[in-house]
Amino acid sequence: MNAFELYNPTKLIFGADKVKQLGELVKPYGTRILLVYGGGSIKKSGLYDDVLFRLNEIGATVHELPGIEPNPRLTTVNKGIDICRTENIEFVLAVGGGSVLDAAKAIAAGAKHGGDVWDFTIHRATIQDALPIGTVLTLAATGSEMNGNAVISNWETKQKRGMGSKLIYPKFSILDPKLTYTVPVDQTVNGIVDIMSHVFEQYFSLTTDIPLQERFAESILLTVIENGEKAIADGTDYDARANLLLAGTYALNGTLPTGVTTDWATHGIEHEVSAIYDIAHGAGLAILFPNWMKHVYKERVGKFVQYALRVWHVDPQGKNDEEIALEGIEATRAYFTRIGAPATLRELGINDEHLDRMAEEATQFGPIGSFKQLTKDDVVSILTASL
Amino acid sequence: MNAFELYNPTKLIFGADKVKQLGELVKPYGTRILLVYGGGSIKKSGLYDDVLFRLNEIGATVHELPGIEPNPRLTTVNKGIDICRTENIEFVLAVGGGSVLDAAKAIAAGAKHGGDVWDFTIHRATIQDALPIGTVLTLAATGSEMNGNAVISNWETKQKRGMGSKLIYPKFSILDPKLTYTVPVDQTVNGIVDIMSHVFEQYFSLTTDIPLQERFAESILLTVIENGEKAIADGTDYDARANLLLAGTYALNGTLPTGVTTDWATHGIEHEVSAIYDIAHGAGLAILFPNWMKHVYKERVGKFVQYALRVWHVDPQGKNDEEIALEGIEATRAYFTRIGAPATLRELGINDEHLDRMAEEATQFGPIGSFKQLTKDDVVSILTASL
Known part of the structure; x- marks a missing residue:
């Protein structure tokens, strides 16, 4: 066995209807929220309304970044970073599958970075700070809900690359198996x-x-x-x-x-x-x-x-x-x-x-x-x- | 499957000779240390000297509570609590097996508690605050190195009882298999x-x-x-x-x-x-x-x-x-x-x-x-x- 370090500070909230805890989970981090999601599936399922209801309960101001792609794109991530900066976002909430979570992580790190977020993927910079992140997962797949990794794609250069840091572990992840029924x-x-x-x-x-x-x-x-x-x-x-x-x-x-x-x-x-x-x-x-x-x-x-x-x-x-x-x-x-x-x-x-x-x-x-x-x-x- | 929460913020440092990282691990929490240990085995093995060397490196002031019993006693825990209070201890370092770790946790919680630390075991009080704890483990057994539980014994009442809190998870635990060679x-x-x-x-x-x-x-x-x-x-x-x-x-x-x-x-x-x-x-x-x-x-x-x-x-x-x-x-x-x-x-x-x-x-x-x-x-x- 090799030597190793094991550290994982993400709090997992697992079970049916756990989205009802969303407000209390987000609140300690602030009320200026960027809500990141993908296509329309969370609107069809009613999850979008549930999430907004819980955020309204704590008086949150919610900005939205919809349309995260299955292989999330650098251009989309940059849109999110812009919103974080112009709107003084305090917390990034990802609602969706692994791509949405990865995009949210890249946004959270990019918002606190002076340069290009792509730098993190090509080892030109390391993540020094990040906005806190929370997730509501809708798909069993990437494991992004409980780790410090994110993979994004650069369509100009046709590259798909990862970044990683202890700073982009989600603070919490809500895993409700029922949210995956419609996958x-x-x-x-x-x-x-x-x-x-x-x-x-x-x-x-x-x-x-x-x-x-x-x-x-x-x-x-x-x-x-x-x-x-x-x-x-x-x-x-x-x-x-x-x-x-x-x-x-x-x-x-x-x-x-x-x-x-x-x-x-x-x-x-x-x-x-x-x-x-x-x-x-x-x-x-x-x-x-x-x-x-x-x-x-x-x-x-x-x-x-x-x-x-x-x-x-x-x-x-x-x-x-x-x-x-x-x-x-x-x-x-x-x-x-x-x-x-x-x-x-x-x-x-x-x-x-x-x-x-x-x-x-x-x-x-x-x-x-x-x-x-x-x-x-x-x-x-x-x-x-x-x- | 039932609903559940999973959260474990302890950082595990695993491998041969990892005690050399002790100084940098302790330092963020302060330099007024209570060193808690059991019998003489850590002195015989040389671990005691290693630990003191690493603490001296960061200029720590070290107070000691030796003699933790295999079933750690309330009276011994209370001695540790007294030291924490009179010496303004900032960090409790446990070096030993599960009993030493459990005693250290009880001390860390008791030091921040107005009443009797035994209250935590009989549900008369819940842990509201605790000094930060770190551990160097010398025995594979109790799992106390990565959880928020402690069991102590009250010899007046002949009772052995547990306490638990998210606040008494060790900040770090050093696990060096070589330290268990002499068990x-x-x-x-x-x-x-x-x-x-x-x-x-x-x-x-x-x-x-x-x-x-x-x-x-x-x-x-x-x-x-x-x-x-x-x-x-x-x-x-x-x-x-x-x-x-x-x-x-x-x-x-x-x-x-x-x-x-x-x-x-x-x-x-x-x-x-x-x-x-x-x-x-x-x-x-x-x-x-x-x-x-x-x-x-x-x-x-x-x-x-x-x-x-x-x-x-x-x-x-x-x-x-x-x-x-x-x-x-x-x-x-x-x-x-x-x-x-x-x-x-x-x-x-x-x-x-x-x-x-x-x-x-x-x-x-x-x-x-x-x-x-x-x-x-x-x-x-x-x-x-x-x-």
Whole structure:
């Protein structure tokens, strides 16, 4: 096990109808609020009205930034930063899925930054201060509700990049499983793949003697696999939605990487694909991950054997390690296909035109990943296998 | 799954030689320090000198409260409170195991309280303020390093009681597995039993549809069972000590009870035993828990079947649920015995003299527990089976 620090100050409020606590949760931070949200779904569901009602209760002045994109754009983030500055915003409230939360985090950090918020993503500046943030989550997926990370896209440069800081952990996140009842099946599927992918990035590690972290990771995968199918079959299954939501939070709240060298190469590759094609993050990951697995499993076949046995209950009888490992990888692909996720880039209308550019961008600062360090050639191979 | 709040602001610093960060960790809170510790073991190991060196680096004024007992006493806590008041202490630093940490928490809360600190344990007052606390942990056991609970004993009234507050979470806890190398085997054993017992209290629940919480609990148990034996066999096995330490923290840092109705009856009974006999908490729990299990398993035999299969890998072939459940309970007892924990109260020189009084005290506010609500008669049965 490696040395590590674990610190997560976000307060999670979990359960049905917890939005009713919104006023008291926001109030300590101020009453000049920027409300950040996406499309019209929170208006259709009534959540928008609920949120405004609770903010009115505390006499808040609410400014709005609607229209956050699924891959939130730098231009939109900059609009939010402008509002924060001109309106002396005291608190940024995100209501929506991971993209909305990420945009809110970038806005909160950018509002306190003299320069361009994009600087944070390219290590030209580090976050020194940020407005306080709170979230009401409507989608089990990114884990953004309980971490200090945000990913935004720059459409001028066709880049999708992340920023991170202890200062952009949400002060609170309200997780009501019922708010995810109306999530369409395709977004539920993307969320499931996203959660599982977060676990993969932290589970497939060369670090040894990390039994607790491994078992926690397997716990999340087993929970998501079972409850994901239930939530797809019946979107209003409270416990399935609740289990998915909690699993999504734990997949990326700092529990899994303690003491572990993590990978994140596949996310890096996917960011390049969606920077050019604006595809759903989960869809990209569903296509790429089994191909990444096949490309790297020989680095430590035993880890993939453990994955196959514990997560997919592969029957080891009469099989060698390589066969067991490959069966686990095939089970991953089969599950993604069974829940309706794409298996090839072509299904999303992507051909080999920009493969080289994507591989080049993904490895621009050198090889990526740690389970196997991927060069540009490795990335080209994985992308080619994903066509 | 029940509704819940999850909030844990303690910063965990985990790894070899992390005590070197002590100065920078303490400094933001002040330089007038109360150093709380137990017997002489931290002086023998050199840790005491290391701690003082790091505190001197930041120019701290250090007052000391040595001699915290294994079941920390109210009288000792009151001594610490007096020092805090007369010396204008700004920060309480606990160096030791769970008892030292608990004493430090009680001192930190008591120092800011007008009345008797015992009031917090009998719900006559709630903690409104506390001095900031930091810890350097030397024993994997109580989980006190990352929660807001403290248990202290009143020897005048022969009572052992807990207090809890968000205000007594340590600001930081330093966990260096190497600091646990010198823990004697019997204390390592008590720690193992303590950790497993914390999991049991939160795992054996009637709450349904909590797959993630159940699997997390099983993950901790499996990790402790395996690494506990390794740490006993070789006290200087870094990874075994590290895995045990991390498991101990997660067993009681708020991860397991999210959305779950927990039990805690066995802890309540054990507190009454050690309030009268001053036995090690882990020893008492090792004796009581399998007997509690046998007393309650019929309330939901399926949960005990799951425990037997997933944690002890009981072979279910040709057995009915009751047989599988009982085999899991027997495996628990066998493991405790294998690592050298006691199985009967008589082994500790305890007879039936005070059984009735202990049962009376344990149930003085009504039935205890939730998996099965235990009346005084139930407690007498469990204690009698434990003789």
